[in-house]
Amino acid sequence: MAAHLKTFVLIATLLVIAMAATDRANPGIGVHQSIEQFRADCKAYAGSLKKLTIAVKNIDSTRSETVTIAKSELRNSRLAYKKIEYFLEYFFFTSSRIYNRAPKNEIEEPFLEYQEPAGMQYMEAMLYEDSPAKKKPELLLQCNLLNVAADDLTSLLYQFQASDKQLLESVRIQLIRIIALGISGFDAPLLKSGIDESYVSLQSIAKTLEPYLTKTKEDSVQYYLKNTLYFLKQNPDFDSFDRLSFLTDHALPLQKHLGLMISRMGLDTNSAGILNYHAEHLFIYNAFEDRAFGQNVPASQLEVELGKKLFSEAKLSGNGSKSCASCHQPEQYFTDGLPKSIGLNNHSEVRRNAPSLLYSGYQHNQFWDGRAKTLEEQIATVMQDSVEMNGNPAEIAASLSKDRTYIKLFRKAGLIKKKQELTEQHLYRSLAAFIRTLKPFNSDFDKYLAGDKSALTTSQKNGFNLFMGKAQCGTCHFAPVFNGLVPPLYKLTEFEILGTTLTDDLEKPVNDPDNGRFDIRPTPYYKGAFKTPTVRNAAKTAPYMHHGTFGSLEKVIEFYNKGGGGGLGLDVPRQTLSTMALNLNEQEKTDLISFLHSLTDHL
Structure with missing residues (x-):
């Protein structure tokens, strides 16, 4: 028996060596x-x-x-x-x-x-x-x-x-880089060479794919690759480039069929872990892996329903008068329509504007200053904040433990077992599970990209092309969530210094004294820096900016059009937004606002 075992081990070892040698040779x-x-x-x-x-x-x-x-x-x-x-x-x-x-x-x-x-x-x-x-x-x-x-x-x-797996992943990431950054001019906003650069990038992709296409005879990849290159070559002007047609007719179908080819070859690999390579393309509801944003185990529907109930539960506040829904009202797209929310005592305001919770799960930092890394951490902070909810989470959990209805719901959701204590961590987890579901991706813009060519007006189409081009919105509000989640790997949430003025009076601008992220991370390069929020549902979530003093989209666009605080003449030495005027005309501003309206979800 021992002799047979030794022979087996020797043969297995020789096979491994032979396979390794073959890999090096080929x-x-x-x-x-x-x-x-x-x-x-x-x-x-x-x-x-x-x-x-x-x-x-x-x-x-x-x-x-x-x-x-x-x-x-x-x-x-x-x-x-x-x-x-x-x-x-x-x-x-x-x-x-x-x-x-x-x-x-x-x-x-x-x-x-x-x-x-x-x-x-x-x-x-x-x-x-x-x-x-x-x-x-x-x-x-x-x-x-x-x-x-x-x-x-x-x-x-x-x-x-x-390996071939790695090489093909590098190609599919580069295609996303073209889709989300290249055509927006992210790398060269002044040279405006983004379309030519995207063409050259795609040429390299084509050369890299040649051996794989020869082996597989993937006609669909060859077809869309050829047509995407042709479209870029024939339309090199940055400002007039039709990005919407580029995406819907060429780049996104190419991404889809490239992914199918890689899967059929058995060469899938996902080193970053955030992009979902089994999604059809970047602009679809499941483009990201949810587990990469703090949800290691998918929440059950029962847990989500429990979180939804807790979201409107006033017992989570210290005096039983406020719930999460007080400041993030579902009927107002999870905002409250106020510059700054009313505090727990009804006589004070919270420090900053309450942003929409829609798509907040697709961020690596929470709050305007990014001081929380997860939704759970954010929930805990808000519950304990003396101005916002002023609760003691441990005591609240103990109180809810005496509520038979809640205990049954927690047990039914599988969060606690019989005789197991309910803790504040269970509250945070349930609430976060609900908030992570707030990602509808069912706006008119989403319907258009899904194939409904009647979903957008001409003005909205023009607005998207401006957003991702001349207006440079897409260089900070990155596709597809249109927030600060940075392509192509989406591993980082950006903070920007805009020089945001204290009010929306741009004729007499005044510096806003809020230090932003500097108070959390004291480096001068964060002074006045704030997280880039999503502009999905922006048409429904006024007022705007971290202090909520910009009352309309028109004011917001004019602020950017003039180059932010620095462009308005304020002293903002480390402004990350370009101070150069965008020189948008009135029709272009109207088209931009029309596009933003197309990002309104049908709740």
């Missing part, structure tokens, strides 16, 4: 080709940076054409970068940060470390300042940093190994 269907393409494209990118450096050296304050040439060379470098972006961002994320980082100080939590602006986006911002020649030393410094890094890019490939 790294996959398309991996080798993509590695070689990446190597060639890295060299081309490095070459483009040398031309950019020469152009920057030639910048002369007396010759405006030298700045124009530098902008053109930066555009070329950006296009060259987009050929390697999908591979670099996926396999070498840390190394990728120098090239295309946002042109602002980025905060790394929880230790509040920050990274200074660097790379091509930072160079774009400097080239579009009033006197770019004055920035020449800093521009040259950035050129040198980029050159040194790019010359060494191919060294990343030393002993590099990857």
Whole structure:
């Protein structure tokens, strides 16, 4: 028996060694080709940076054409970068940060470390300042940093190994990057090269997919890939680009069929864990994995119903007069229509506006200043806040334990067993389970993307194209939730410094004294920073902003149109919103508001 066991172990070991050797000899269907393409494209990118450096050296304050040439060379470098972006961002994320980082100080939590602006986006911002020649030393410094890094890019490939699963995931993430960021001009809002960059990115995707398409003969992927490329090539103008047609007729069907192909090949993998690759496309109700937002175990319908009952339960407050629904009224899209909610004693206001709870489950931070990481933590904070509900959750749970109706409901929902004590944690969990269901995705806009071509008016279609284009709304209110959840991996909720004025009087603007996230994370780069809320249902949730003093969508759009507080002339040194005016005309403003109305859910 022992001899047979030894023989079996030896054979199994030899098989493992043979399989490993085979894997090394045959790294996959398309991996080798993509590695070689990446190597060639890295060299081309490095070459483009040398031309950019020469152009920057030639910048002369007396010759405006030298700045124009530098902008053109930066555009070329950006296009060259987009050929390697999908591979670099996926396999070498840390190394990728120098090239295309946002042109602002980025905060790394929880230790509040920050990274200074660097790379091509930072160079774009400097080239579009009033006197770019004055920035020449800093521009040259950035050129040198980029050159040194790019010359060494191919060294990343030393002993590099990857699988077909990883490569195909990098492709599908890049497609989402195009859909949610590329066509919005997120990376280059001033150069307005987003459509050309999306075209180049998709070209790289096409090259990467060639071996897989040859093997599988996937006609649908080939068809939509070809047509999506053609549409981008034929419509390169950023401001007039028809993003809605691009998505509905080309990019989203491509995403759907690419996903089907990958699944049929058995090459699915999900390294990030937030995107649901089994969803048809990004603009659909199940595009995200709910467990990635704090719900590790799906809540039962009974638990959700219990949470819904608790949501309107005044016993959760200290004096039995307030419930969650007092400030988040379902009939008002889970707001209360007030600038700031009335406090527990009816003689005071809470500190900030009560935002809608719709889609609040799709965030990685709660409250305007992001001080809570989960809905459960937010609920606990509100229940104990002396101004809001002033309750003692442990005592409230003990009191509800004596209520036979609630005890039966908790037991029926499976949250507690017989003779088990009801705790405040059970309250938080049930309420959070209900709030996480508040994601209807059934607005007219959603119906249009689901195939109902009569769901949107011409003005609303134009408004979406403006939102994701010229008006730059989509560079902060990211698709598909249109909040601060950052594509393409959606692992981060953004905070922005807008320079929001104290009132909506934009003729006589005054700085708002609210420090925002700075009070929670005391770094100057968070002073006046607030979480980017969803604009879904914005037409029903006035007043706006963290203090609720903007009374209409017209006022909000005009604030952004003028470049926020900095554009209005206020001193906002670290404003993350561009201070440049958007120059929207009256019809464009009307179309934007029409689009926002199309985001109203049918509750």
